[in-house]
Amino acid sequence: MEHDGTCLLIDLGFTVKETEKRLRRVGRSPADVAAVLVTHEHGDHIHGVAPFARKHCVPVYMTSGTYNSKRLGHLPQLHVISCHESIFIETFEITPVPVPHDAREPCQYLISADGRTLGLLTDLGHVTRFIEEQYSQCDALILECNHDVKMLATGPYSARLKKRVAGNYGHLSNEQAASLLTKVDLDRLQHLVIAHVSEKNNMPMLARDEICSASERWSGKLWLADQSDGLDWIDLA
């Protein structure tokens, strides 16, 4: 995300080369990246963080649990954050939100600037009351719709993995994501991005249908973050 010339990345699962390519695609270069915030240590979120930070000398923010769970090697500038305290980077106020997920100290983020708030919420097994409260006033929301319950149950994953994904510390189903939308205030929400969609246990159409039926009166714009294409810039009014 970007505000007032400050560009932040959250998580980096791609190689340095792929990240550079994806930045170019949205008209930015690594030199534009002011910091990388990390949510947790799972590979799809952290693989590229240290190599990118080293190559381009970018500061990295993460909890101590996340940092200590992986051998990341030298980081040019590491900021260890608390899950319970907001931090400030240039014009951004960033509020970490602890989430139930099978990682050491995972958090998701609310990012505010100029009176607008973007909520990022992926990689959690269930939505707690605290999370409902924290995400109740977003202007944009990137929300995990990981799996369709039936597709996961009948899909190719092992019994152990199915249990993990569907469990309290796994990932949000389409249903769980939709249910959150019935509990938060959608009046301010301009954009909703469906994200972290499983390629094996979900279909974009199923996620979309579930989300739409839970937010019938909502008039904002619905997007889908595709793993291969990503998303172009979305402007917040």
Ligand SMILES: [Zn+2]
């Ligand atoms: Zn993930």
Ligand SMILES: [Zn+2]
């Ligand atoms: Zn994860």
